[in-house]
Amino acid sequence: MFQPKGIIPALVTPMDRSGNLLEDGLREVIDYTIEGGVHGVFVLGSTGEIYGLDTKQKQRVLEITVDHVAGRVPIYAGASEITTKDCIQTTQLAESIGGISAVSVLTPYFITPNQEELKEHYKAIAGSTNLPIILYGNDEKTNVSISPDTAVELADVENIVAIKDSSGDMSKMGEYIRRTQGKDFSVLAGRDTLIFGNLCYGGSGGIASTGNVAPAIVAGIYDAYIAGEFEKSRELQYKLAPLRLAFGLGSFPVVMKEALNLVGINAGVTLGPINEMSPQNREKLIQVLKDLNLYQVRV
Template identity: 40%
Template sequence: MNKFRGAYVAIVTPFTKDGKVDEKGLKDLIEFQVKNGTHGIVPCGTTGESATLTHEEHHRVVELTVKTVKGRVPVLAGTGSNSTSESIELTRAAKAAGADGALMITPYYNKPTQEGLYQHFKAVAEAVDIPIILYNVPSRTSVNMLPETVARCAKIKNIVGVKEATADLNQISQVIRLCPKNFAVLSGDDFTCMATVAIGGAGVISVTSNVAPKDMAAMMDAALAGDFTKARKLHYKLFPLMGAMFIETNPTPAKTALALMGKIKNSAPRLPLYKMSEASTEKLSKVLADCGLL
């Protein structure tokens, strides 16, 4: 069975007041996640602000995550880039650090064709022998990786899954229909993750898990076990929180929530992202309080 199942947290990268990676803060967040039943950790994803980490910081965050996790759950390291050679370098570093797999975003800004996407992932998969999860998020990249392209990639032995963040159950159904049974289709959208599992998906890579790891993991456990009465109850419990995580650009709300909960000291993301407005912070605080997280 594919090990990439359940609720994986797209973990934030906390920074100190002077803008450096807060290593103690990150270790504490990882412990909070593992203790609360998260099924896996994803460092250096979009939520981890990979776009504004230097290569040295990127390597260090992955290395620190692997060392802190100590094999208790899988570590799926974000290693994608819009440059194939850079993606290979980041993926090699993740493998050397001991990551269990690599999460690779479709190249952004360049707008490759479907053939270009296939050749990009094929080149990385052939260069680095590590399990690879593709990551399709058209809202961020301006390119939609079509189900037929995902199915082509699924024939490459170490491409073992996809994070589908289109929130389009039609497209996700096509991916599941066209790919092998053990190919992990993970939701990249908290709102539709339970529905994704209902149609044959394997779980979620979640933003909301940053603040509510226990409930997200329990929802995925229930859905994967076919207990949709319990899963649905948890979905609607978490639904306001899922919305609050996207009041402003991710990961600003997640980092603000963690700071309000006393889990990190500094809520600020790196520029060009900016700290949350007072009005949004007020709305977020109310949702956190209503969910019993403050």
């Protein structure tokens, strides 16, 4: 079964002010990240505003990604809906298109299932497809946590192959890693500031939104670590931190798109009700990009 590893950027979905997909912008983001050395691309995640896309748009994003990646790296797709039924529908859409290596499923949001309900939810999704499934926990956004006990049990399901942990809780991520040792199960950091920590503890890498903007730096954390260059890996993690922290300069996920626009890639705008960054915070973001030699690098 496929095992996720490395640095996988959670790509933005470029859109215009009317909410239409900017297809060439998506192709630009794909090329930019792959040229930067990432180990996969992930579309239709929360950074990709899956919650604001209709079924036709989701299908088109997947079709363009499969066509344009053309086998260069594995493709991951999000299927993060609220109900089990809708998660299955999006998972089967991804499977029907072909060329998708794995599907990531965020815990339900707005509703708050207990751990037994979460287990049933993920087992039903896994049973509906031949695709590998990645569990995704983001406690801050959903108020739903995947306990280590639940992760350990679900890791025994044949096609549940990994978990992305965006809790920011290194102790919990460490327990996911420790307690799934010996299983064919990957633990990926969802907090970009904890990629090095994930690797040191025995994890497999990260699904990182900063990989949209600084793919070479993020991929370098993983590549240096795998090469045994631990000090270099840590220094790259330090170098990345200001960019990740800068994502707090605006409402999620506007800063990722604005950063890409400032790099020179047409990422378009963020779906309402999220507005543009303030001029003051935009200047702060520009300075962070200049410090990383990324400002208008693609112009």
